[in-house]
Amino acid sequence: MRENGAVTSATRQPETPARTLPPRLIATDLDGTLLRDDKSVSPRTVAALAAAEEAGIEVFFVTGRPARWMDVVSDHVHGHGLAICGNGAAVVDLHGGPGSHRFVKVRELARPNALDAVRLLRDAAPGTVYAIEQTYGFHQEPDYPKLHMEIPDDLAPAEDLLAPDGAAPDEPVLKILAYHHTLHPDAFLTLARLAIGERATVTRSSPSALLEISGPGVSKASTLALCCAERGISHQEVVAFGDMPNDVEMLTWAGRSYAMGNAHPAAVAAASGQTVANNEDGVAVIIERMLAERL
Secondary structure (H helix, E strand, C coil), X not given: CECCCCCCCCCCCXXXXXXXXXXXXXEECHHHHHCCCCCCCCHHHHHHHHHXXXXXXXXXXXXXXXXXXXXXXXXXXXCCCEEEEHXXXXXXXXXCCCCCCEEXXXXXXXXXXXXXXXXXXXXXXXXXXXXXXXXXXXXXXXXXXXXXCCCCCEECCHHHHCCCCCCCCCCCEEEEEEECCCCCHHHHHHHHXXXXXXXXXXEXXXXXXXXXXXXXXXXXXXXXXXXXXXXXXXXXXXXXXXXXXXXXXXXXXXCEEXXXXXXXXXXXXXXXXXXXXXXXXXXXXXXXXXXXXXX
């Protein structure tokens, strides 16, 4: 189901302090947050997630990863079968297992917007190279580096891939990946946001100069807000975890939020609290404490 209409506000509202309401949903990023650096989910974290669900708290994985990269948590789905992927571009049901994920909601990047973003960023940062993420396909320019350990479906200039008759024309574009070999990651992000403006949403989650470009208004926070509204859950009842700039809006929106001990300064500034690093099970530490407070 594609969605392009108005979205629920992802701006935190000044209402009753979140600490007065028990949490109803945990929203956690994966890489650098729930996952350890070896991409594993520790036994302690698995137990904490299961305990949260046993206590009646929903768990959402909220990640920049595409659906096909969700195998890292496929053994830990349990009740929390929905994931927000592609920085909010898709809501995916993981219950089918690897390779059988079902798209529940898609918030695509319209091809005219995508072409504008490619053109504007090429002009602002010569040397930028691109890859295109669709619901099921992955396409890239010939000079795009092998960052993702996968074989692209097509190799062609981004302008050709995004043309009306380009790569998989009937398949939604979820996001564009833009890479620069020499720019500093944060400088590249600032430059891209200024160049592209409101035509698309630009963020990053990689330590390299790799940007992620989604549809206007599409973010982890705005899609999480939609999912919460459908469940009658307010932002005050959400506890969020993250570590990178693509988590900032979600950390700001949630009633309670925690930046990891290894987090980017922007994530630390956005969160209402901080926990220990991902390799020290920082998400589990907070969940355990939160559940103990409910006893």
